[in-house]
Amino acid sequence: MDKDGTLIRDVPYNADPSKIELLTGVADGLRLLDSLGYAFFVITNQAGVAKGFFSEEALVDVEAKLQQLLGKSGVALSGFYYCPHHPEGAVQAYTKRCDCRKPSPGLLLKAAATYGINLGDSWMVGDILDDIEAGNRAGCKTMLIDGLGHERQKAHNGYRRPSYIADSFSEATDWIVKNTEHGKI
Numbered sequence: 464m465d466k467d468g469t470l471i472r473d474v475p476y477n478a479d480p481s482k483i484e485l486l487t488g489v490a491d492g493l494r495l496l497d498s499l500g501y502a503f504f505v506i507t508n509q510a511g512v513a514k515g516f517f518s519e520e521a522l523v524d525v526e527a528k529l530q531q532l533l534g535k536s537g538v539a540l541s542g543f544y545y546c547p548h549h550p551e552g553a554v555q556a557y558t559k560r561c562d563c564r565k566p567s568p569g570l571l572l573k574a575a576a577t578y579g580i581n582l583g584d585s586w587m588v589g590d591i592l593d594d595i596e597a598g599n600r601a602g603c604k605t606m607l608i609d610g611l612g613h614e615r616q617k618a619h620n621g622y623r624r625p626s627y628i629a630d631s632f633s634e635a636t637d638w639i640v641k642n643t644e645h646g647k648i
């Protein structure tokens with residue numbers, strides 16, 4: 464799952480835990496998927512590191528806050544993967560082209576290899592088409608949550624075509640539940 468604008472309210476380049484709020488329907492939706500046996504991984508672009516807005520270490524507290532909020536609903540993330548890079552950064556060490564910044568699928572492939580995840584049985588859930596492209600390139604099913612309709616107006620070609628477009632997190636998880644073969648995962 465993407466983080467900003469998908470699980471939590473999108474505050475651009477935020478690494479302040481006090482500004483992290485789960486979006487409506489996220490806790491209940493994940494609890495439902497948890498009951499089906501899904502494991503949850505965050506796959507997030509954090510170019511704020513490359514741009515010098517916050518340190519890579521700050522993301523430890525971001526993950527902790529997210530785990531804390533989800534934990535209140537009895538849900539845990541199995542992994543938190545971030546790309547700290549950007550091709551036009553301000554911090555030399557993070558300024559590069561990489562294979563982990565979405566729409567590249569590097570972080571999904573890494574999580575799958577580490578945890579033995581079957582990507583074909585997995586969903587990539589996100590709020591922009593870069594999330595969808597990363598998911599499709601990794602071989603996942605893909606869910607675009609586009610409550611405002613912005614991404615719907617763009618071309619959905621090739622890898623940028625979602626398996627399903629939902630208006631809300633709860634619609635997304637309801638669809639995934641309906642399309643999960645029982646006993647398969």
Ligand SMILES: [Mg+2]
Pocket residue numbers: 465466467468469589590591
């Ligand atoms: Mg997002």
Ligand SMILES: [Zn+2]
Pocket residue numbers: 546547548561562563564
């Ligand atoms: Zn990267």
